[in-house]
Structure formats: structure tokens, C-alpha cells
Amino acid sequence: MSNNVLAQFSNINLSAVPEKLDSILNANRKQLNTLLTQPSFNWDNLLAPIEEMDDQLSQFWSPISHLNAVVNSPELRGVYHQCLPKLSEYASEIGQNETFFNAIKSIADSDAFQQLDKAQQQVIHHALRDFKLAGVALSPENKKQFRELVKQLSQLTTQFEDNVLDASQGWVKHITDQSELSGIPEHGIRTAAEVAKQKNKSGWIFTLEIPSYLAVIMHADSRALRETMYRAYTTRASDQGPNAGHWDNSQVMQNILQKRLSLAQLLNFNNYAERSLATKMVRQTQHVLDFLQKLVDASLSRAREEYQALKAYAQSELGLETLAAWDISYVSEKLREQRYNISEEELRPYFPLPKVLSGLFQIVKQLFNINIKPVDGFDRWHDDVRCYAVYNSDDSLIAHFYLDLYARENKRGGAWMDDCRIRRKRLSGDIQTPIAFLTCNFSAPINDASALLTHSEVVTLFHEFGHSLQHMLTKIDYADVSGINGIPWDAVEVASQFLENWAWEKESIALISEHYKTHEPLPDELYQRMHRAKNFQAAMMMLRQLEFSLFDFKLHLAFDPKQSNQVQKTLDEIRNTLSVIPVPEFNRFQHSFSHIFAGGYAAGYYSYKWAEVMAADAFSLFKEKGIFDRSTSQKFLETILASGGAYEPLELFIAFRGREPKIDALLKQEGIQQSA
Ligand code: ZN
Secondary structure (H helix, E strand, C coil): CCCCCCCCCCCCCHHHHHHHHHHHHHHHHHHHHHHCCCCCCCHHHHHHHHHHHHHHHHHHHHHHHHHHHHCCCHHHHHHHHHHHHHHHHHHHHHHCCHHHHHHHHHHHHCCHHHHCCHHHHHHHHHHHHHHHHCCCCCCHHHHHHHHHHHHHHHHHHHHHHHHHHHHHHCCEEEECCHHHHCCCCHHHHHHHHHHHHHCCCCCEEEECCHHHHHHHHHHCCCHHHHHHHHHHHHCCCCCCCCCCCCCCCHHHHHHHHHHHHHHHHHCCCCCHHHHHHCCCCCCCHHHHHHHHHHHHHHHHHHHHHHHHHHHHHHHHHHCCCCCCHHHHHHHHHHHHHHHHCCCHHHHHHHCEHHHHHHHHHHHHHHHHCCEEEECCCCCCCCCCCEEEEEECCCCCEEEEEEEEEECCCCCCCCCEEEEEECCEECCCCCEECCEEEEEEEECCCCCCCCCECCHHHHHHHHHHHHHHHHHHCCCCCCHHHCCCCCCCHHHCCHHHHHHHHHHCCHHHHHHHCCCCCCCCCCCHHHHHHHHHCCCCCHHHHHHHHHHHHHHHHHHHHHCCCCCCCHHHHHHHHHHHHHCCCCCCCCCCHHHHCHHHHCCCCCCCCCHHHHHHHHHHHHHHHHHHHCCCCHHHHHHHHHHHHHHHHHCCHHHHHHHHHCCCCCCHHHHHHCCCCCCC
């Protein structure tokens, strides 16, 4: 018997899902109403049973929502769309339930509140805050309007994401003339041949999936081919490019922004940026702008120098008089090779996936004293999926995670961690262990060989594994603040960016690298070259992220539905002040910027940089004490990883580091500011 059985994916009867969901929601409504008729309220008679009820709903929905993202199909999409309004209606209804709000408030005001532990108190603080943000205090008419907006937003953001997926799959480049492949690495060519074969075509097919796109944009000698791919990629889901007008997100973005603004205004915020900060670590919009500006000021002149060097190199070595947008990655790659004698492709043979994984597991074992073992015979949604169990040093089960690492059709792009199940204490008293979904889009192995990762893919894997660790190693018993739940969004990237460092250190690289043929670890000489190249164009990269962050934040801060074309204008204005690379007029990057239009990063993309400061500063302690120093890693585990959302992130950071984070730590890590 096991009360920690894994989730089911393959035998979900899709047509029955909407009805099943209705019955769960109705049962929950009924239970809530019954609970609210009690004469007085406390944790055990209200919050504990509600948590169990919420958990059953999320365990029902989580696999469906996950499948929609990774094995999308028309049927699944239809069911998903049918269910979304039900879920958003239900969430709004709960969030606006005044009786429920007052019941929780009575617990907060009672003497018993002081007897609750910190995590429970945080659950209650968050709940009261979230009721207000769900419009509990609004007039009945405004409540209705609010609910309508929430429902429309959930549909619009899903439509945005669907458009990006369809547009990404709605275009391919079919090549039959081998000479066009010049410069593209062997690995990219073989993958393209494989795709062509699957589609019963001769030659090679390049797609807009990221490994395929990068193979061309970074390496193809044919400038025309690079331009073709660049145009298709940067105009996805827009009014421009080869599929102009198909799956166009222009109006969808406008509607999303307008509804977000209305929603914020109903809650008495001036704009959606203020609304976003209501749940974040940074509380003032001006602080976000000041923080980003500080990084711009620190990086701009260095970035200009980097770009000038690139331009000069393109002219003198490659005979390119002007640098077009589709030349930047290609020329950068050539310059990197010339300057550091290193290329991503040269490293790939040293990072076969099985070795990277076993090394990663070894690293987290050394750091956090956990053992990771593969699970056999589990139910999966695709043959590529793997499942692992995480154990304590005393062999007690802590968690599970699923790995789904390869790009394929009908799978959303990018990399992410999502929770399949959260750690919590059940009403029965036993602990429900957490389960994570870790999803990436690496190029799939060809035939029976192991997948060979680029080093940046290795870094991505470590990033997502950092999120997974915070989800899995939590010691909190209450779902709302366990794992990554309850962590302000601008602190949630700390654990992930923190773990990336182990993909760069010599000691840890020795554990994750092994030539797939000779089985030798990455030679020291190659490691030194790779490490010297680490901060290549760091300031340009920093500015790119700052451009995205400022665009997102200013757009949500100043959006005015009466202005036309504000999305493009905001982006152009920001680019004018800080972009060092040319961006063609047809570029519609924003039309596929899912983080802010479909994900949770609206007026919150700055979070990456904000958290990166904390991650870099946390890691600087490991640089002092040793990257495998057990007492330092133990402290990191006990503070940031294990206590997640139950405490304020600044409090946890100070508990770990002994002081507040310093911005210099990031600038030094990126080589933008020299160490004193
Ligand atoms: Zn992340």
C-alpha cells in the first residue's frame, strides 16, 4: 500500500473531465458552506479541511493542465478551454466570499492565532491579502465585473499561448540543397534530416523549436538562410513575417493589458504594476525602476564596447560592412571562437545527458545529503519521460520528479518547473510527499545514442532543478506556503539561479562531464577556455534582460487603452535609450513574450534580475567557504530551500547570509564590475 502513489496520465478520459470537474467544484462549494455554518472558527475546523479540499482539486487538475502544455492536441485543448472558465469562476467565488473572509479574519484576531506556528500565521496573512486582491471588499456589481475580468483574462492568456505554439509549429524551412547547410554543426544537420524523414520529405527541415533555430542563427554561413529563419522566428504570432496575420497576438495583447488595468483599478490601484507589487518583495514601483536603472547605468558603456568589438570583428574578419540583426548571434559565435578558442559545439560531446544527470544527482547529494534513484514502471504521457525518487540519507522518501527533456511537436517551448503535487500534512496526519514536473526543450537524441547537451542546456537543466529542489526539499506542512508556494515572485528565481553556479565550477564540472566516446572528463585546458568565455558579452546580455524587464514594467505601469500602438511604442522608446544592437522594424518579439502575456511574470519580469542579485550574493559565500562546504549548504537548505514561502524572503536571506543582499555581487559575478 502506498499513500504516495504517483499521478496518472495515460488513462485520463478526456471527455469526462469537464463533468468530473463540475462535480469536484460543487462538492467543494457544498463543503465550504457547511464548514462556514460552524459557530466559531479555528485552524483545525476550517483551514485544515479547506486545504485538503483544495489539494484534491489541484491534484485532479494538475495532470490535465500539464498534458495541455506538453502533449497538446485539439481534443485536449478543447477540454482545457471548456474547464478554464469553471475554474476561474470558482476561484473568484471563493476569493470574494465575505463569510469565508470574516471567518479567517476571526482566526487572525483570536488569541489562538498566537499559538499557531509561523507558517500557519503566514498562510492566514496571505489568505487575507488574497481575499482583498480577489475583490472581497467590492460592491456586488463591481464583484461581478471583477469576476468577468478574471475569466476573460484566463481565456486571453491561454489564447496568447496557443497562438505562440501554433505559430511556432506553423512554419518550417525545408532545404534540399546541401550547400545551404554550410557552417551548421553536424548535430543540427542530423536533427534536421531526422525531422525531414519523419515528415516523409527529402533533405532537411529546420523548425522554430529552439535547438533547431539556434543551430541556424548561430552557425549557418548562409546569410540569407539566417535572415529567413530570423524573420520567421521574431514575427511569430504577429502581423509581420511569413505568416503575417495568422495567429496574430496584437489584439490579444491589447485586450490583456486593458483588462489587467481595469482589474487593478477596481481594486483601487492606479495601474497593474502596482497590483503586481502587492504580492512581491519590492513594494514601490519606483524602486523597481531605480533598481533596473542602476543595472543599466552599470552595464551600458561596457555593452557599447562589446558591440563595437563585434562590429569591428565582422568588418575586418568576415567582410560584413553592416551588422544585421540576423548576423549578431552568428558573428558573436565566431568572435567567441576566435577570442577564446571555444564553441558550444566543441563542448557538446562532453555533456551526454546520462552523465550530466548522474553528476547533477551527485552534486545535490554532496550538498544536501539526498539520494536520487530512478523509478520504473510508472505511468507516463510520453516515452521520453523519466521519473525519479528523492530519498533522505536514512532512505525515507522525500519526493518524486518527472523529467521531460526533449523538444517535440505539440509541446510548449522553453523550460520550466511546475508542481504536480505539493508537500503537506494530510488530515489523516501523514505527510503527502511532493512531486515536480521538470520540462525542457533540448534536442532529442538521434537513434539510440545519448542526447548530447550544449553547455547552456546544462545550465538550463540546473536552473530548473534548482526550482525543483525548492519544491521538493521543503519542510513546510501547509500547502499554501510549502515548496515554492507563497514565495513572492521576485524571490522565486533565487534557488534556480543559485544552482546554475554548479554548472560552471571546475569541481562540479568534473562530475557532470564525460566525452561520450572516450569517457574522459572535460580536459582542464578546455575548461579554462570555457570559463574565460563565461562572461563574453555579459553586458550586452544584461541589457537585453533589462530591456525586457523595463518594457514589461513600464507597459503595465503606464498602459492607457486610449493610446494606439502603445506596446510597440513603449518597446521602441526603451530600445532607443538602451539597446546597443539594431532591431529591425518588423521584429515582433513581444508577440511571443509568453512570460508576461501568458505566464506569471506580468509587471514582474524584473524578478529575474532582482533574484539574481540574491542568488549571486548567496553563492559568493560558497566561493568563500568552498562550493561543497557542508555547513554552508546545510544552512542554505534550512533557510531558503526548506522554508520557502513561510517566511519573508529578506528574512531568510539574512538568516543565510548574515546581512542584506548587495547588488555588487551580481555585477562582479557577470564581470561587469571588477572585484575590488
Ligand atoms: Zn526560473
